[in-house]
Amino acid sequence: MDSLGPVMQIILPFWAPVSRQISYFKDLSKNVEKLKKEMDELQDMRDEIQADVDDAISVGKRQKPLVENWLRDVRKIETQVDSIRLEFEQRGTILNGCCTDHFSRYKLSKRVVKNLKHIENLRGKGVFDMVAESPRRPRVLEMQTSLPREQQSTSEQTMEEIWKCLHDDENGVVCVYGMGGIGKTTIMKAINNRFIGTSDFEIVIWVSVSKDLNLGLIQKRIGKYLAIRFDDNEDIEENRDRLFARLKNVKYLLILDDLWEAFILDQVGIPKPDKHNRCKIVITTRFIKVCTAMGANKLIKVRTLTRGDASNLFYEKCGDVVLSSDIRLVVEKVVEECGGLPIAIKTVGQAMHCKDKKELWENALRALKGSSPEIPGMEREVFLPLKLSYDCLENDKIKACFLYCSLFPEDHDININDLVTYLAIEEGFIENVNNLEEASNKGHDILERIKDACLLEEGSKGNEYVRMHVVLRNLAIWITSSSSFIEGSKFLVQAGEGLVQPPEEKMSGGIERISLMCNKIEFLRIKPDCPNLVSLFLNDNCQLHTIHSSFFELMPKLQILDLSNTFIECLPVSLSQLVNLRVLILRSCRRLVKAPPLENLKELQLLDLSYSGFKNLPQGIASLVKLKRLNLSFSHLAIIPYNTIYGLTSLEDLSMLGVIHKDRTTFGKTANMTHLSSLRISMSHLNGFMASDMFHQWFSGLRRFNVQVGYERNEEVMCLSDKEICIRGCDNFACGIEGFIKLAITVRFQECKGLTSLSQLVGDSKSLRHLVVFGFSGLECIIDWRKVGDDALECLRELDLCNLPNLEKVFDGGAPPPNTRFQNLRRVQLQDCPNLRCLFSSSMVEHLHQLELLQVFDCPEMQEIIEGDMLPDNSFPRLCFLRLQNLSKLASIFSQRFIFISLEKIYVRSCPRLKKLPLFCSSIYEIKGEIKGEKEWWEGLEWEDENSKSLYSRIYQSPHSFI
Structure with a gap:
């Protein structure tokens, strides 16, 4: 720099910008060509990236914002370059030859250079690892739902x-x-x-x-x-x-x-x-x-819709046509046939949309009742999706059991024991079992598997019954009558349809099971040709009184025949030809007195004559060597051929309740029936054989027994457990009965006398769970703890005492023995004991940790529930229900203040001297449950303070008709 002249040192800093401006003017054509080339390359890059973006978007991905901005910038500069190229081409001659347009040439040249730099920059930024990404889902993705x-x-x-x-x-x-x-x-x-x-x-x-x-x-x-x-x-x-x-x-x-x-x-x-x-x-x-x-x-x-909600949903799908008075009743029946199942309601409702002809609705009702897929969408939208559950059942046996349940009427509570009996004995349903007990257990297991798949549900009568939903029943009938069976329908089911005559035209061919139960059929006059028929249900045709003599001739494979609860007086002779029959049920045929000889029915395993009109056993029963279950209970048999019955060595289950035995030696022969596991029998009095050790040993091997002593013919006693002894009217217990009672789960004494305490009879029982004592006139106490051993009544759960005029104490002798396990008692019910002054001693309370319910009625001398001065801590920890009625002298539940920590309900009636209630919990701020009693009694109660009365008033209710 020092070698330059002074002038050049001054000019040089200004020369670079000037030179650049000159180059803009001088190199315009060359720069425009370069711009075109650079832009073409950028567009090629843009097209590749755009193609990648389009591919990603097509599979649901989202273009990345950086790529989106880059493509936008490319489009922007593309517009600018097109403008430059157009201007250069239109004014090229003027710009090259006219000195007056030098300024325009300069400006255009400057724009070209600027865009070249932008293109270079964009090409550098146009390298992306990913051009698109999966869209970010919201924290909760909204779902489309049809819940109306x-x-x-x-x-x-x-x-x-x-x-x-x-x-x-x-x-x-x-x-x-x-x-x-x-x-x-x-x-x-x-x-x-x-x-x-x-x-x-x-x-x-x-x-x-x-x-x-x-x-x-x-x-x-x-x-x-x-x-x-x-x-x-x-x-x-x-x-x-x-x-x-x-x-x-x-x-x-x-x-x-x-x-x-x-x-x-x-x-x-x-x-x-x-x-x-x-x-x-x-x-x-x-x-x-x-x-x-x-x-x-x-x-x-998840349960089915209520009737009202089902109707509303159906009306929504079907339209206002359902409001027509002409078809309203039929519409309601159609809705009922959908069983509250939304998928069926929607399908049928849509199929019947805007249809206002009564004939169409009646046809739809017929199709639904007949399990026909005629209704549009019924097969595709309802039956096939539901059939997937059926297809998933583990094997053909379980599937067959599900289909079997469709033989019962619509909305019918099916008795599990009856159903299991059919399944256990009918060939091919339950295999690889050694006896009826095992077969029954396996049958219960199969039903549980079907219930597990939500194809059966618990019946309305409790867990001893099952019920099949109406749509699932229709599914089962549809399966058994579908085109998958080349030879035609397997089932004929018209149960509970009000038939007066049998469907004769349908009772033929390859059909395997027929159910006409619960109808109004009076006559069976035809001879059906049913070579493959296995099961025939004619039960609960209460008006059926005549069966043609040849009715059964063409049913060689029949295994199950149920004629129970019919009006027939005699069985047709063709019954003797049913050599493959396994189950014959004649229960509650009260007019039935005659039957053909049965010796040909070698395969018969179950014969039920209970509540029938037979006065003598049908001829040929001694030949039924495979008979496993025989029920003669409450029949009209005047004479029982004991040698015939006790010769049926395959018997596993024998019921003879209500048929009075007087000969103790013949009854003792049951000990020779080595396969017997269940025995139900009535006796006129206690017999000496019960003292026999050999007989006790045999009886202890029974899985269940029910022995009723002293009851009248046809007098039924509700069975409470698998092992039960009921004794009525006895005044002599010196025959060793206490050893026999030790085997029982339930013991019931009714109208007996001769004892002041039951300690000797039941005190040493290790299996007794339920003790019922009714009308035992001489009893002064139930259990005297001084006369029982250790572990006394360790399993006792329920104690029911009623009409004991001399009872002075329920438990005597202080507290139970030190080693006792008398701590499982859950329910105590006491009624009509006029001499009883208190129920428990305070020392007894510590053994009542499991007590949940206590009811005391009609004991006019009772003054307090618990006698003593002090209660152990945490007394009655599980007691939740207390009911006191007609206790005119009851002054207190316990003399001292104490707390029921679990009590939820206390009902009091006609206890005018009861002025104080126990606390419900440790803190009055945790009060819950209910108190019921007469208003006058409530207003006369004494409280520690007004605040307590106010708090307990929250849960008080007047009694109305609670008792």
């Missing part, structure tokens, strides 16, 4: 129960189960949507599983919610570790919808919910076994 307003009242309780479980730390895995089409998924979608806008979980994940379990697919569907991409070549174990690492720190709710098969959470990579992570899993399924196998803490059953 009309269904809310039915589903609301279930939804609230589920919602409560999802906010309870005790329930990590919740299982929502029920039959197919009942609305499990619909309810859970509504629950899912309910979490929108809440902060209960960091993420709610919904996975539809369906019939074929695929763990890899479950992983991928969970991964979508967590923005985890699993490659197809990755195995389940690799995916498991990635999924677990992502979920272990997330408070998630996972909904596994429609799970058919259990799996181990660890195999998929799902951290198990617990109190610490507060995560939840909800499973919807048709199978209870899935719930238990998945470790569900809570099982919630």
Whole structure:
């Protein structure tokens, strides 16, 4: 710089900008060509990237914002370059030849150079690892649900129960189960949507599983919610570790919808919910076994719609046509045939939409009752989805049992013992068993498996019955009459349809089972040609009185025949030809007095003549060498040929209740029946043979027995347990009966005398659970602890005492022996004991830890329930129900202040001297339950303070008719 002249030192700093401006003017054409080339290359790059973006978007991915901005910038500069090129081409001549347009040439040249730099910059930024990404899901993805307003009242309780479980730390895995089409998924979608806008979980994940379990697919569907991409070549174990690492720190709710098969959470990579992570899993399924196998803490059953909700849903699908008075009654019957099952209601409702002709509705009703798929959508939308549950039953035997249940009338409570009997004895249903007991157990197991699949449910009469939902019954009938059977229908089921005549035209061909039970058929005058018929149910046709003599001639394979509760007086001679018959039920045929000889029925295993009109056993019974069960209870038999009965050495179950035995020697012959496991028998009096050690040893081997002594013919006593002894009118217990009583679970004494205490008879029993004493005139106490040994009455759970005029103490002799286990007593009921002044001593109370219910009636001398000065801590910890009635002298429950910590209900009536109540709990602020009593008694109660009275007033109710 120093070598330059002074002038150049001044000019040089200004020369670079000037030179650049000159180059703009001079190199315009060359720069425009370069711009075109650079732009073409940028456009090629743009086209490749855009193609990648389009491919990603087509599979549901989202274009990355950086790529979106880059493409926008390319489009922007593309517009600018097009403008430059157009201007250069239009004004090229002027710009090259006219000196007056030098400024325009300069400006254009400058724009070209600027855009070249922009293009270079964009090409540098146009390198992307990924042009698109999976879209981020919301924390709760809203689900489309069809839960209508009309269904809310039915589903609301279930939804609230589920919602409560999802906010309870005790329930990590919740299982929502029920039959197919009942609305499990619909309810859970509504629950899912309910979490929108809440902060209960960091993420709610919904996975539809369906019939074929695929763990890899479950992983991928969970991964979508967590923005985890699993490659197809990755195995389940690799995916498991990635999924677990992502979920272990997330408070998630996972909904596994429609799970058919259990799996181990660890195999998929799902951290198990617990109190610490507060995560939840909800499973919807048709199978209870899935719930238990998945470790569900809570099982919630989804039930069918109520009648009102079912009607509302049907009307919504069907339209206003249902309001027509002409068809309203038929519509109601159609809705009833849908059984409250949403999938059936919707399908039938849509099929009948806007149909206003009564004939069409009556035809639809006929189709529904006949299990016909005539109604559009019925087969596709209802039967086939439900049949998937049937298809998943473990084997053909279980499937056959399910189909067998359809033989009973619609909405019929099916007696489990009867059903199991049919299944146990009919060939091909239950195999590999040694006796009726094992067969019965296996039958119960099969029914539980069907119930587990939600294809049967508990009957309305309790757990001794099952019931088949009307739509499932229609499904079973549809299966047995579908085109899959080439030779035609297997079942003919018209039970409970009010038939007056049998469907003669249908009773032929390859049909295997016919059920016409619960109809009004009077005559059977035909001779059906049914060479394959196995089961025939004609029971509960109460007007049936005539069967043609040749009716059974063409039924060579018949195994089960039920004619119970019919009006027949004699059996047709063709019955003798049923050489394969295994079960013959004539129960409650009260007019039946005649039968043909039975010696040809060599395969007969069950014969039920209970409540029949027979005065003599049918001829030929001695030849029934395979007979396992014989029921003669409460029949009109005047003479019992004991040698015939006791010669049936295959008998396992013999019932002769209500048929009075007077000959003790013949009764003793039952000890020779080595296969006998169940015996029910009546006797006129106690016999000396009971003192025999040999007889006791044989009797102790019976699985169940019911011995009734001293009852009149046809006088029934309700059976309370499997091993029961009922003694009535006895005044002599000196024949060794105490040894026999030791074997019983239930002992009942009625109208007996001759003893002042029962200690000798029942005090040493180790199996007695229920003791009933009614009208025992001489008793002064029930148990005298001084006369019993250790472990006395260790299993006693229920004590019922009634009409004991001389009873002074229930328990005498102080407290039970030191080693006693008399601590299982749960229920005590006491009535009409006029000399009883108190019920328990304070020393006895410490042995009543399990007592739950206490009822005391009609004891006019009773002054207090508990006698003594002090109670042990935590007395009556489980007592929840106390009922006191007609105790005119009762002054207190206990003389001192004490607390019932579990008491929920106390009912008091006609106890005018009872002025104080015990506390219900340790704190008056925890009071719950109810108090019922007359208003006058309530207002006369004495309280420690007004605050206590005010608090207990919250749970007081006037008695009305509570007693």
